[in-house]
Amino acid sequence: MEPEILRGVPLAPRTTLGLGGPAAHYCEARSEAELASALAYARGAGLPVTLLGGGSNVIVADEGVPGLVVRVASRGFSARAAGERVEVEVAAGEPWDDVVARACDEGLAGLEALAGIPGSTGATPVQNVGAYGQEVADTIVSVRALDLETGAVRTLDAAACGFRYRHSVLKERPGALAVVAVTFALRRGDSAGVRHGELARALGGKGPAPLARVRETVLALRRAKSMVLDAPGLGARDENARSAGSFFTNPVVDAAHAARVVALAVQSGRVARAEDVPRWPEPDGRTKLAAGWLVEQSGFSRGLRRGAVGLSTRHALALVCHEGATAAALLALADEVRAGVFERFGVVLEREPVWVGPPLPAWRAPDVRDGSR
Numbered sequence: 001m002e003p004e005i006l007r008g009v010p011l012a013p014r015t016t017l018g019l020g021g022p023a024a025h026y027c028e029a030r031s032e033a034e035l036a037s038a039l040a041y042a043r044g045a046g047l048p049v050t051l052l053g054g055g056s057n058v059i060v061a062d063e064g065v066p067g068l069v070v071r072v073a074s075r076g077f078s079a080r081a082a083g084e085r086v087e088v089e090v091a092a093g094e095p096w097d098d099v100v101a102r103a104c105d106e107g108l109a110g111l112e113a114l115a116g117i118p119g120s121t122g123a124t125p126v127q128n129v130g131a132y133g134q135e136v137a138d139t140i141v142s143v144r145a146l147d148l149e150t151g152a153v154r155t156l157d158a159a160a161c162g163f164r165y166r167h168s169v170l171k172e173r174p175g176a177l178a179v180v181a182v183t184f185a186l187r188r189g190d191s192a193g194v195r196h197g198e199l200a201r202a203l204g205g206k207g208p209a210p211l212a213r214v215r216e217t218v219l220a221l222r223r224a225k226s227m228v229l230d231a232p233g234l235g236a237r238d239e240n241a242r243s244a245g246s247f248f249t250n251p252v253v254d255a256a257h258a259a260r261v262v263a264l265a266v267q268s269g270r271v272a273r274a275e276d277v278p279r280w281p282e283p284d285g286r287t288k289l290a291a292g293w294l295v296e297q298s299g300f301s302r303g304l305r306r307g308a309v310g311l312s313t314r315h316a317l318a319l320v321c322h323e324g325a326t327a328a329a330l331l332a333l334a335d336e337v338r339a340g341v342f343e344r345f346g347v348v349l350e351r352e353p354v355w356v357g358p359p360l361p362a363w364r365a366p367d368v369r370d371g372s373r
């Protein structure tokens with residue numbers, strides 16, 4: 001029941017970026033009870049807690065992490081009929097891709113487009129993981145979590161989670177709640193109509209499609225972009241393997257700003273026609289731009305290198321690490337990219353992976369006379 005607390009445990013092998021120093025105190029929680037006990041220990045010892053799941057969306061500071069790092073490694077997948085739906089409760093430590101595979105195997109629709117996303121299930125509600133037209137907010141019924149301060153169990157229904165694009169209340173207050181289980185409402189049958197253009201083209205249409213086919217097609221699309229990450233500790237299989245997936249979220253800007261970005265791209269000859277600028281309307285009238293496109297159009301090509309860090313050769317939105325990389329070098333490259341995109345398009349990119357380390361100074365946009373030149 002009591003998880004063993006270790007000292008000075010290296011975190012780099014436990015993250016997909018493979019970066020950073022050791023955890024001062026470290027333990028693995030294999031059940032909800034072990035997690036509760038680890039959190040109680042930290043409260044008693046006055047140690048700050050950092051939660052680690054699959055390690056695919058974190059950047060660990062080179063100097064390491066003080067306090068207690070708890071890797072959530074609980075397992076469990078239980079399904080029960082709930083009217084026309086099937087509710088599936090999944091333990092936070094279940095590897096996400098295994099959950100998607102199992103749901104597809106059991107004929108349960110709703111997660112199939114989220115295949116190949118690294119990380120653990122407990123991390124998925126935090127940033128409302130999404131891809132190829134699905135996001136976990138579409139199917140999450142509730143999230144069970146432990147309050148780090150009091151140890152109390154809380155159940156948040158979907159509304160209380162405050163989901164938006166790559167966002168939830170859990171992300172707003174990192175370290176306040178530890179997710180222990182997530183419940184999804186899935187549907188028996190084929191995948192519903194496919195909304196995402198690239199996926200629909202690959203499937204040969206927007207109509208319903210068998211779950212296994214959607215899952216395999218998504219995996220193939222992700223592999224072509226090196227967005228199926230190696231499990232931590234297995235070693236790099238391809239030159240883009242050490243990454244945290246998309247390093248920036250796709251920025252959402254107002255309509256006037258989007259029009260300026262399009263005009264700049266057309267005037268400069270970067271694109272032939274306005275339609276060639278990838279962008280999607282948001283329900284609130286704003287426009288979502290493609291961060292990867294902005295990065296490339298700001299002069300940062302795929303495969304760019306800055307010493308031991310760089311951009312993926314397959315996707316400009318993935319920052320990658322090579323032998324000898326440091327977190328400091330990765331953050332410096334991220335700042336260089338942010339400054340370049342801001343100078344060219346007046347767009348501020350927000351980092352997607354979570355920083356684990358001493359507080360970073362807020363990113364300051366470079367002094368540009370006309371922020372949208």
Ligand code: EPU
Binds near residue numbers: 130132225246302
């Ligand atoms: N693009 C470029 N250059 C690049 C990469 C992309 O011009 O180097 C252009 C593409 O041609 C396309 C547009 O940018 O027109 C969007 O690219 P893509 O379809 O690859 O998707 P994305 O917006 O970059 C998002 C998610 C991914 C998710 C895919 C598929 C974010 C930040 N990222 O990427 O999620 O897999 O859509 O739906 O929302 C992740 O969050 O880690 C992640 C991999």
